[in-house]
Amino acid sequence: MYVGDGRNMCRRIRATTLALGVLMAACSGGDAKESPSPQPTLVTRPSPTPTIPSPIGTADVARWAKAVGDAMDPFLQDLQAAFDAVKARDLDALGTALRHIPDDVHEAIRRIDASGPAPPGLQDEVDHLRGLLHQTERLIPSLQADCLHSPGLPCAADVAQLADITAQIIDVLKPLGIDVNIRVEL
Numbered sequence: 001m002y003v004g005d006g007r008n009m010c011r012r013i014r015a016t017t018l019a020l021g022v023l024m025a026a027c028s029g030g031d032a033k034e035s036p037s038p039q040p041t042l043v044t045r046p047s048p049t050p051t052i053p054s055p056i057g058t059a060d061v062a063r064w065a066k067a068v069g070d071a072m073d074p075f076l077q078d079l080q081a082a083f084d085a086v087k088a089r090d091l092d093a094l095g096t097a098l099r100h101i102p103d104d105v106h107e108a109i110r111r112i113d114a115s116g117p118a119p120p121g122l123q124d125e126v127d128h129l130r131g132l133l134h135q136t137e138r139l140i141p142s143l144q145a146d147c148l149h150s151p152g153l154p155c156a157a158d159v160a161q162l163a164d165i166t167a168q169i170i171d172v173l174k175p176l177g178i179d180v181n182i183r184v185e186l
Helices: 006-028 058-088 091-114 123-147 153-176
Strands: none
Touching: 058 091, 058 123, 058 153, 091 123, 123 153
């Protein structure tokens, strides 16, 4: 570390201070009163009007939920008929119910779409419901192949899968205010 004499250090400090003073004077143009530095101009624009979604009343939600419930009713009736037929080991009734379910799925989805957009906060449930309806539709060919000709373990597995999907459908419909009473007694 270099240790110099104090006089040399004082000269450096004075020279640096003088140089800073000269630089500051040069930047400000000398007298600040004669030549002010340009000040940024604030441009004010009116703030955009926030878009507020139109409020939806409880009557609107109830009307929408009723339309969804009505759309689901034929599907749910045929689903109950399928479970009743399985319990009774009635292959003819099961075949009839299984033939109706794909058309019921398409009609339910069409009517749900026709009921208008889901109220705020319920779109995820509606999307999940659509997915479960399609899942049910995809299961029908397996149920028909495994249960209508020679029911056995594959049929039992398909029926268990249908019961699982049905439980999920019931869970999705609850927040929509749609009470479903499907009995799955096998």
